[in-house]
Amino acid sequence: MTKLFKEIIRLLLVFILMNSTHVRWSLANEAIPDKKVEKADSLDDLTLPSDLGDFKLNGGGAVYYSPVIKNRILIPVYFWGEVQKAGLHYIPAGTSFVKGLSIAGGPTSLALMKNVKVFRTEEGKSQTFVFDLQDESKEQVFHDFIFKPSDIVRIDRDDYFQNRAYYTSLIGIGVTVLSGILTFQAIKND
Numbered sequence: 001m002t003k004l005f006k007e008i009i010r011l012l013l014v015f016i017l018m019n020s021t022h023v024r025w026s027l028a029n030e031a032i033p034d035k036k037v038e039k040a041d042s043l044d045d046l047t048l049p050s051d052l053g054d055f056k057l058n059g060g061g062a063v064y065y066s067p068v069i070k071n072r073i074l075i076p077v078y079f080w081g082e083v084q085k086a087g088l089h090y091i092p093a094g095t096s097f098v099k100g101l102s103i104a105g106g107p108t109s110l111a112l113m114k115n116v117k118v119f120r121t122e123e124g125k126s127q128t129f130v131f132d133l134q135d136e137s138k139e140q141v142f143h144d145f146i147f148k149p150s151d152i153v154r155i156d157r158d159d160y161f162q163n164r165a166y167y168t169s170l171i172g173i174g175v176t177v178l179s180g181i182l183t184f185q186a187i188k189n190d
Helices: 002-020 097-103 136-144 160-189
Strands: 073-081 087-092 111-122 125-131 151-157
Touching (some): 002 160, 087 097, 097 136
Antiparallel strands (some): 073 087, 111 151
């Protein structure tokens, strides 16, 4: 009895330790190919400070522009968390929330859609915008919200499904071990 009982407990502990360690791979170390700077063919192809109008740069003097669309300024926006292509993306100025999130590949299947946050700092003041992507009645808000330079979009992970499977299997093992012990005691007492 004790040898069988110890073996069951050992297997249970091994299972718990194996399932309690979650490893998440990061694509942050992948090599990024060098981008070459091309010369402009004419002065009309350059974006000049006068072309910026009232567009304000946050903390820097560099202006990025689209090589495809003339006079289209690109702004840096950071996408963190459960996004297909997390990281820094340069998106066209005036891009809406939906288009910007689409440029980053959209949310993953594990994304917590009820609590998407956008952090913005303007003139030393921080603002946080919270979106519920599951609420279809507020869909127009996603099209009306326009990204500004250095916005940070954070989409958290929804751990409900992942935790549910873990605890369900853990309870199943516990019930199996308990039923084995009770069965053994019932046979022993007879």
